Amino acid sequence: MLRGLQLAACCTALLQQPSIRQPTAQKVATVDLTDLLSTCVDACERGCAEIRRVAAQLDRNNEGGVRQVDYKIAGDPRSALTAADLAAQLAVVEPLATAWPGLRIVGEEDLACDVGAAADGAVCASPLIEVQPVPVLRRDRCDGLRKYASIAQEERRDIVEASLERVTVFVDPLDGTREFVEGRLENVQCLVGVAVDGRAVAGAVGLPFGGEAGASVVVYGLVGAGVATTGPRSVATRTSAMRPLVAAGDTDDATLRSAYAAARGTTGENVLVGGTGTKILAVVDGFADVAVMNFKSSSWDTCAPEAVLRAAGGRLTDIFGENIAHVPEPADPAGVGYLNALGAVATGPGFASAHDAVRAAMVRDAGATKKLEPWGADVEAALAARRAALFPR
Incomplete structure (x- = not known):
């Protein structure tokens, strides 16, 4: 389910290759938020991998800027759209939708190729957007947070589980597209957030180029349970003594x-x-x-x-x-x-x-x-x- 992301070549391939989808799971009434966050972390890693893959293949000018870019709003650099945005959305949304039938997922690029200036551009038909087998997302990535969530459950059960209709996942497959286009890759992120009743309670912040030695890493957190990372990362050193x-x-x-x-x-x-x-x-x-x-x-x-x-x-x-x-x-x-x-x-x-x-x-x-x-x-x-x-x- 691509939820409106109309990439003609990708959609056609998906329809022609139903075997690449994992069997549809039974819709659940209650969502374990630690399990859901784990799948978000896994999907976020896959989004980061797609951003890195496309970034390595994009043609850039002498200043490091991307040549192949369209704009959803003409003249607005913050509305830039690249093949990396769309490839990452595909890598994140499709596995999550398959893992959690009935889950509401709102992605930034849901309609990118349907409406706006980008719909007539070349990016939506880019050969860099690849259809891949839909993976089974792991549910054990956040076990380190699970025990802390269980302790907090005595006071707030909604940080441990919630009924499906109360949950929405928001996906920004490539936050900082302007920075990506201009070559400031350290500011690029892949964002997968979980909201319950409108409040953000769990999230995965993927840094495609933010790990040590330029590798990718995901920072993730669950309210009431804390923050963790999938690996070592580079953190900017504070140089100013001024507060705040x-x-x-x-x-x-x-x-x-x-x-x-x-x-x-x-x-x-x-x-x-x-x-x-x-x-x-x-x-x-x-x-x-x-x-x-x-x-x-x-x-x-x-x-x-x-x-x-x-x-x-x-x-x-x-x-x-x-x-x-x-x-x-x-x-x-x-x-x-x-x-x-x-x-x-x-x-x-x-x-x-x-x-x-x-x-x-x-x-x-x-x-x-x-x-x-x-x-x-x-x-x-x-x-x-x-x-x-x-x-x-």
Whole structure:
């Protein structure tokens, strides 16, 4: 099941070769979240392998930039689409859908070859997108976290298991496509996140080029059980003594700049970090204390890294201090779908007050409050209405 990813050659091959699919398992009523995370880690590794395979074959210019690239939104470098995005999506989504019949999976590239400027481009028909046998994903990758999840079960059963209809998996097969296109491969990630009732609870953050000696590695976490990795990895060394150190992007957006200023206060400073997942992981690693994302991140960008951040004791909210809703069908009067229209702010342990500082600045910022207008004129009432719609349980 490719869920809308219409890669003509791949889909045709899948239909002609039904034997490559593993037998369909019986739909389950309850999902063991440690088992599900394990399959996400396994699928994430496969996505990383595809990114590496395609990256090695792509033609690049003298500056390291990718030549074979289309754009889902004409003129927007953040909407870049390459064969690596599509190959990784195929490697992640198909095995997960086969392993968990009935599981809701939302992938960034579900419709990439159906709508937008990229639909008429060459990437969707790239020979670099290979159809491979659908593997049986392992369910023992996260056994090291299982005992800690079991201990926490006494207080919160929902970190151990959940009914299938409450679970959604969000996949960003290649987070940081702009960085991938421009040759900044250290900022590229493959993200597979698990949400229960709209909250990110488990996630796998794949680093195709982030392990030691440039190998791939996956950082994964389960809320209540902790964070682990599949192998050794390279972590950036903190060079600034300023606190808080805010992972920020390059922007001319006045509201975003106001959020940066509020987050760093009078004692901190910004550090430029590319990619949503990379910014949040910088907070998990302690390289940064706070990360402020732009207003163009989506649920598939934030679900996996938020889960890892929460598992490490951190917190992610929007610019108004509200929880990010990772839901399969967003209640959205503004028509922005899975977009995190109110941005995202991540903090590590000890810096949670940054959320309050950013919120205080945003309720006075005309650009920020304008984003709430579809929910009402009064800020607090609008936030309450939005909260009730996005988290109805």
